[in-house]
Amino acid sequence: MTLPVNLVDMMDTDSKLDTNKQFQTTPLPESLSFSGQPYSVSVLKVGYCFYQTDGTFRADGTITLITGPRTILVDTGGPWDRDFLLQTLKERGLEPGDIHVVVGTHGHSDHVGNLSLFPAAVIIVGYDVSEGDTYRPNKLAEGHAYRIDEYVSVVPSPGHTGQDVSVQVKGTSAGTVLVAGDLFECCSDEDSWRDLSMNTAIQEVSRQEALRTADVIIPGHGPPFRVFRN
Amino acid sequence: MTLPVNLVDMMDTDSKLDTNKQFQTTPLPESLSFSGQPYSVSVLKVGYCFYQTDGTFRADGTITLITGPRTILVDTGGPWDRDFLLQTLKERGLEPGDIHVVVGTHGHSDHVGNLSLFPAAVIIVGYDVSEGDTYRPNKLAEGHAYRIDEYVSVVPSPGHTGQDVSVQVKGTSAGTVLVAGDLFECCSDEDSWRDLSMNTAIQEVSRQEALRTADVIIPGHGPPFRVFRN
Numbered sequence: 001m002t003l004p005v006n007l008v009d010m011m012d013t014d015s016k017l018d019t020n021k022q023f024q025t026t027p028l029p030e031s032l033s034f035s036g037q038p039y040s041v042s043v044l045k046v047g048y049c050f051y052q053t054d055g056t057f058r059a060d061g062t063i064t065l066i067t068g069p070r071t072i073l074v075d076t077g078g079p080w081d082r083d084f085l086l087q088t089l090k091e092r093g094l095e096p097g098d099i100h101v102v103v104g105t106h107g108h109s110d111h112v113g114n115l116s117l118f119p120a121a122v123i124i125v126g127y128d129v130s131e132g133d134t135y136r137p138n139k140l141a142e143g144h145a146y147r148i149d150e151y152v153s154v155v156p157s158p159g160h161t162g163q164d165v166s167v168q169v170k171g172t173s174a175g176t177v178l179v180a181g182d183l184f185e186c187c188s189d190e191d192s193w194r195d196l197s198m199n200t201a202i203q204e205v206s207r208q209e210a211l212r213t214a215d216v217i218i219p220g221h222g223p224p225f226r227v228f229r230n
Numbered sequence: 231m232t233l234p235v236n237l238v239d240m241m242d243t244d245s246k247l248d249t250n251k252q253f254q255t256t257p258l259p260e261s262l263s264f265s266g267q268p269y270s271v272s273v274l275k276v277g278y279c280f281y282q283t284d285g286t287f288r289a290d291g292t293i294t295l296i297t298g299p300r301t302i303l304v305d306t307g308g309p310w311d312r313d314f315l316l317q318t319l320k321e322r323g324l325e326p327g328d329i330h331v332v333v334g335t336h337g338h339s340d341h342v343g344n345l346s347l348f349p350a351a352v353i354i355v356g357y358d359v360s361e362g363d364t365y366r367p368n369k370l371a372e373g374h375a376y377r378i379d380e381y382v383s384v385v386p387s388p389g390h391t392g393q394d395v396s397v398q399v400k401g402t403s404a405g406t407v408l409v410a411g412d413l414f415e416c417c418s419d420e421d422s423w424r425d426l427s428m429n430t431a432i433q434e435v436s437r438q439e440a441l442r443t444a445d446v447i448i449p450g451h452g453p454p455f456r457v458f459r460n
Contacts (some may be wrong), residue, residue, distance in 0.1 A: 110358075
């Protein structure tokens with residue numbers, strides 16, 4: 001989450017594709033869990049963003065847990081979510097040390113606020129993959145996925161910032177689920193996402209690829225939504 | 231810290247100014263504290279970055295404490311620094327709740343790894359200013375400073391990422407100190423910073439402004455250095 005940015009529009013070329021012609025989307029406000037083999041996906045907290053009359057706005061990023069052969073947390077919410085996150089994991093029988101991989105889809109404070117709970121995990125924030133202070137080479141910046149295994153991949157999806165990633169989970173009961181961070185604000189964000197984008201042309205390409213390949217998208221500031229391809 | 235990026239060079243125009251003609255810089259490896267009135271600046275951990283023979287690299291971001299009427303932490307290191315950070319603050323008589331403002335100069339994991347230790351602080355990460363989940367409007371994205379008070383300001387310094395900030399402290403015994411994150415990797419980074427930059431032209435402008443206004447610069451991955459203007 002970052003307030004509308006004028007400065008970075010310097011970097012922007014214009015290309016507004018009409019996604020509605022090729023794709024239809026429907027919100028799934030009641031569906032926060034997608035079971036599957038070998039991986040299931042659960043939204044622990046639905047992100048939000050709303051403006052207040054005093055000029056401030058309140059926002060938090062969606063927090064998602066992926067369970068299976070590896071336990072993967074995608075986005076950690078803001079620092080204020082610390083106790084919520086610990087409690088919610090505990091209710092699922094998990095301690096922070098049980099999380100193998102923590103992904104911050106991008107480096108905004110409402111998404112990477114609780115990395116310090118997971119010092120033993122592989123930490124992926126944007127295009128950086130680290131274990132402790134050791135950073136592993138990867139090809140996210142060249143547009144290539146970072147595979148966790150056959151079913152789960154971290155895929156580059158830049159635009160909202162310069163180095164966003166999403167997490168793709170194949171084989172759930174709902175098909176392929178994409179945990180997308182702020183690539184999508186929410187299901188119906190056509191009027192808002194460009195104002196929050198660092199590069200709308202690049203983000204549009206990332207959004208098209210997401211809509212082309214995912215059956216369910218978990219956005220950064222709203223409930224999951226279903227994608228129907230015409 | 232992010233590995234050299236090719237993709238984002240799409241956004242890049244070219245403008246390599248020769249900083250050496252106007253400015254000279256000298257490392258200050260023994261000077262980690264700059265006392266002053268009303269604010270003093272102390273480097274708690276000197277950041278580093280070095281490649282290893284197995285293709286990985288080890289990196290951590292510089293952690294800096296500013297004390298005075300407000301207590302301000304600039305960058306928090308990686309998640310692995312949690313215990314170090316708590317212990318170092320304790321040795322200075324500080325609990326996490328004593329920190330009024332935490333600044334993450336940009337959203338990379340070696341700089342924003344410990345935000346969750348400070349849920350009660352004002353959190354500034356890049357261009358976002360928040361207190362709890364309430365985000366305050368500001369003009370960092372339009373190029374304007376966010377003033378903490380008469381002596382301390384958060385100033386936009388983009389380029390390494392799209393939304394970097396630095397913290398400027400006036401009135402120390404060494405003059406104006408700029409805690410600069412990865413605007414500068416270290417004192418002699420002419421051969422390296424461009425490879426780590428999301429937009430070298432914009433970063434060059436930010437670097438010039440820093441060299442024009444600061445007497446001491448605290449970089450993201452090395453000890454402080456002194457700036458001499460010709």
